[in-house]
Amino acid sequence: MSGPSFSSIQLNAPNVISSKVSVPMKEGQVIHGTIKNLFPNQTAEIQIGNQKIIAKLETPLKTGDAHFFQVTKAAPEIQLKVVTGPLSGGNSLAHQSQQLLQAMNLSKSSEMQAIIQFFIKEQLPISKEILIQAEQLIKNLPPNATLKGGLEAIQKMIELKIPMTSKMFDTLLSGKTTTGFPSLITNLKTALQQEQQLSPSQKEAIVQNLQKIGEPFHLPVAGALLGKQLQTLLNTQLPSAVRLPILQQLINASILPSEATLNNPVPISNNPALKQTAGEIISKLMQPNIENKLVVEQLRSWIQNQPLLSSSQKEQVLMNIKEGEAKPNLVAHSLVKVFSEQSQQAVFKIDSNGLTPKDHLVSILGKGMTIDSINQTLEQLTNLNKDSPLIQFRNQAEQTVLSQLDGKAFEMAMKETLKMLGFSYEGSLASGKDEVRQLASHLKPQLVELLQMPNISAIVRDGAESIVSRMNGLQLLSGENGPQHQLLMQVPLEFLGKRMDATLEWNGRMKEDGKIDSDFARIMFYLQLDSLKETVVDMQVQNKIVTINLFNDDQTIETIANKLKPTLKEGLATAGYQLSGIFIKTFAQQKMSSLWPNNSSSSKEQGVDIRI
The missing domain is CATH 2.40.50 (OB fold (Dihydrolipoamide Acetyltransferase, E2P))
Incomplete structure (x- = not known):
């Protein structure tokens, strides 16, 4: 026309x-x-x-x-x-789209009509070339994707000015998916174990990373396990038949030296240890030609100022320290005893140097030159214990960790998981803050390298591409628009037999100094819980005043919420926020269902979506 x-x-x-x-x-x-x-x-x-x-x-x-x-x-x-006649206010969207399709001589397929209506509604730039490309993408929409999700992915491609290819389209669709990440990891792990084209070392490196990502609390559990086993081993009141298998296992895991016996289960070590650890103090006591009085005073001061120990535990250790004299064996034995206890009683507690009780415990055993060596020692014990007759100790350790899980513990787990996934790999590589060797040990660069290999099986390639595509999609969907910023991350968690698929979407504004304005926010949690079933928590923050709308069909939830309200109010006040109110509603009253994707086809995994 x-x-x-x-x-x-x-x-x-x-x-x-x-x-x-x-x-x-x-x-x-x-x-x-x-x-x-x-x-x-x-x-x-x-x-x-x-x-x-x-x-x-x-x-x-x-x-x-x-x-x-x-x-x-x-x-x-x-x-x-x-190209079209006048579009009066009475023209429907469908009528406008028909006029435009006729004027541009485009097909009138259902996909093209949906696309052109979406473009008009969202005021996207329209060209014949873009519409034809979009139609091909929508016609080949993956079975698990929705038309709405596909159109939004195309919109993002236009906004980001990236090529409208099927690969980029699939990447963005994957980034918009809020469930199934743990399944992707499990599927790849299974495929790798059957892969014949990889060397054992390559395969083991990736599988270990996948294992760590899936079990973010494995090191705290290992620390509690080591503490329980050493505590049992040091208890001379127990029969040898109970203590001997533990001794043998710790020797097999190279945690205790081969010369360890039931009479001397923890031989003292003078191996170098990480600074500010209990192991460093012991190694100083054992050094020849050193002024003993000075080291003893340093030891006394270190113990008195150690926040990880209780007053009674400090007294236990100090009893073995006389004026100007301290026998390394007695001090080491008492430190092993108290840090074995704290590895179970204060799992997530850290000192001023960021060290936990388990870090100090491993350092006393001569395995703590670096944090990496401490973690490797604990992983050796974890791997050995999985098929051990002493599995009851692991079960006890898991229950110990479970009883101490709190907000800080989950924060630690999420940070560690994101780090191991390599979400910020490209940014860290560009900034040069981390060593290339350390960055290369993360999952994303490992998978990118894996995909360069021409001979790997199709099932491994598909599994690796699915995970990389998910992470790339989340990165593409993150960005900034003037003062408004958006960040999307997904954290697959598995702990103590529970699986959680956590998606975080943060939308907020920046202040003039470039920092996040924490006075205004909206946080939404979508949960599938074993007992409470489907639950949505909508938290809105306006000038540090917090209002919470909780949606659930369980009639008992209001009673539960009322019991927890004082604790929540106190916690928010500690952080400088004021609780305005908590409003319990059923899903029949919910007005925000469009914010959440349809999860009818999702797996039975527990899902958590966080939108800020």
């Missing part, structure tokens, strides 16, 4: 009125415009998106009429051609 054309005054002319956000103008692009005002000499003010331009009309048009215009020339002056 041809129509009257007109030329606008250049956009940088003095009499052009424009907003801060200008509409991009490209040849062939179709845009929506409304005639706002008519002026003498056949000129008019035209509203295009958020921008107003003054144009010279070659054919009379009416004030208030809206048209679709095609850009026939973008520079030095913009020239537009009318």
Whole structure:
């Protein structure tokens, strides 16, 4: 369809009125415009998106009429051609789309009609080429994806100005998926164990990473396990038949030296240890030609100021320290005893150096030169204990950790999981803050390297691509728009037999100093719980005043919430926030269902979505 054309005054002319956000103008692009005002000499003010331009009309048009215009020339002056007749306020979206499809000579398939209506509604830049590409992507939509999700992915591709390829489309769709990450990890782990084209070392490195990601509390559990076993081993009141298998297992795991016996289960070690650990103090006591009094005073001061020990535990250790004299064996034995206890009683507690009781315990045993060596020692014990007759000790350790889980513990687990996944791999590599060797040990660079290998099996390749695509999609969906920032992350967690798929979406604004404005936020949690079933928590923060709407169909939840309300109020007050109220509603009263994806086809895994 041809129509009257007109030329606008250049956009940088003095009499052009424009907003801060200008509409991009490209040849062939179709845009929506409304005639706002008519002026003498056949000129008019035209509203295009958020921008107003003054144009010279070659054919009379009416004030208030809206048209679709095609850009026939973008520079030095913009020239537009009318491609549809007037779009009155009574025109439905479907009617407008039909006019545009006919004018642009496009197919009228159901996919194309859905696309053109979405583009008009969202005011996206329209061109024949983009619409045809979008139609092909939507026609090949994966079975588990929705039409709405596909259209939103296309919108993001246009906003990010990335190629409209099927690979990028699938990546964005994967990033929008809020369930199934633990399954992707489990599937890849299973496929790798059957892979014949990888060397054992390559395979083991990736499988170990997948194992660590799936079990973020494995090190705290290992620490509690070691503490329980050493505590039992040091208890001379127990029969040898109970203590001997523990001794043998710790020797087999290379945690205790081969010369360890039931009479001397923890031989003292003078191996170098991480600074500010109990192991470093013991190694100093054993050094020859050193002024003993000075070291003893350092030891006494270190114990008195150690926040990980209780007053009674400090007294136990100090009893073995005389004025200016301390026998390394007695001190080491007493430190092993108290840190074995604290590895179980204060699992997540840390001192001023970021060290936990388990770190100090391993350092006393001579295995704590670095944090990595401490963790490797604990992992050796964990791996050995899985098929051991002493499995009851592991079960007890898991229950110990479970009883101490709190917000800080989950924060630690999420940070460690994101780090091991390699979500920030590219950013860390660019900043140069971390060593390349350390970054290369994370999952994402391992999988990228794996995908470069031509001979790996299709099932391994598909599994690796699925995980990399999920992480890339989340990164593409994260970004900033002026002062508004968006960050998406997904954290697959498995702990003590429980699986959790946690998706975090943060949307917020930045203050002038570049920091997050924490006074205003919206946080949404979507949970599938064993007892309470489907639950949505909508927390809104306005000027540090917190209002919580909790949606659940269980009639008992209000009683539970009322019991916890004082604790929540106190906790928020500690952080500088005021609780306005908690409102319990059923899903019949819920007005925000569109915020959440349809989970009808999701697995039985427990899911958590966090939207801020």
